[in-house]
Amino acid sequence: MSKGVQQLDDYRWLLPQDYKPGMRVPGIIYADDILMQAIMKDLSLEQVANGAFLPGIVKASFAMPDIHQGYGLPVGGVVATDITDGVVSPGAVGYDINCGVRLLRTELTKEEVRPKLKELVLALFSEIPTGVGSRGRIRLSRQEMEAPLLKGAAWAVKQGYGEPADLACIESGGCLADADPDAVSHKALERGSSQLGTLGSGNHFLEVQAVAEIYDPHAAEVLGLFEGQVTVMIHTGSRGLGHQVCTDSLVEMERAVRKYGIELPDRQLACTPWKSPEATQYLGAMRAAANFAWNNRQCLAHWAKEVFLKVFGISPRTLGLSTVYDVAHNIVKVEEHEVEGRRLKLAVHRKGATRAFPPGHPELPAHYQAIGQPVLIPGDMGRASFVLVGTGAMEQTFGSTCHGAGRVMSRHAAIKAAKGRAIHRELEDQGIIVKASGQESLAEEMPEAYKDVTQVVTVVHRAGLSKMVARLRPMGVIKG
């Protein structure tokens, strides 16, 4: 009997429990043949198998079609542990806590925006701080940090950044309960104190897009999307604050692994029992970082709106800009799921995976009950991004789907491949205006460094994890 990966059907692959001795459950990977070939080129599958070692894990260690190698668990991994006897693992959440995506709609069409596109992109770039170490216009003292960390995006709204109506259009209302600002180190607070309303670097971006194709007219209508419409997508997370929270926690986790006698194949998966003081500490800080990220996207959205108003010289009513939705794709949440006929409280770790709850789920806002949770998938800056809605993922993947295109080239390989080329010119030839803080960051992020997002989304659509609603084409991009 082969210990290798086995194809279950067109879009699912099984990593049997005997793939690696010590796995508590099998691994299940969602991919087609072509994506699977890319997945097998790095240590992703090994990491999926390693995730299956986590104490208390139920059902399987899951991987989405956009997985690639990450810290401990691959980016694109989903692991759920029973909170009565299971663990929490910061490596299964990721360094960028509550990295996520917000989509804004406007009443403008691409024809209306095109003549001012360049001006718009330059204005966005000058108003929105980008890049590593970038600092924003909001400066908060350590004490002032408490409110945003505790209250989530409601804090930003109260400060005048955005509308109260935005909050219903954010996953978890833009706030995780039980955040503990005191669990966030001084160093993390320090790093975050000037980073609200900043984009960051790497694959983070703010993009002006046009709705290129509608696949599900009913869902699109409920979401306020129409063909030719201009949208704005913001992809960023908790910046230095979340990164520091993760770094701080790993030290404690290493200690916890020894203290509680947890056996793991990779120390990067270091974890602690859910009901341990170490977990309480990490979860308090993780939730605070998640709330910070929602404030970050809330502020960025507000400034993007101001730039639109200024550049087009129109009234807020004519612009008609509002929040479609905001998702977290690096987070751990307690959710109830049915496993083998039992309702269990699970710690669902989604690391580079998006929640995709089906229609009628009580956690969805009233106005989206009929269509399911909106899923926002950022692609690369040359091809497309997607809007989907939740369908049948509950029974399969704890209500989870993919989160993006996923890299195929390392940053280093991408820089090498871009040598002698002018990526911004190549994109401009396709009608896409890009403004980035450096040549190198553009090279790292060039379209061919990524898998084809359409292929990724097609897999989750056909596997029944979520349903395609609309394709968005980039028009203007600002990047770190």
Place this chain on the structure above:
DNA sequence: ATGTAC
């Protein structure tokens, strides 16, 4: 992803 190396 990240004050991209304390």
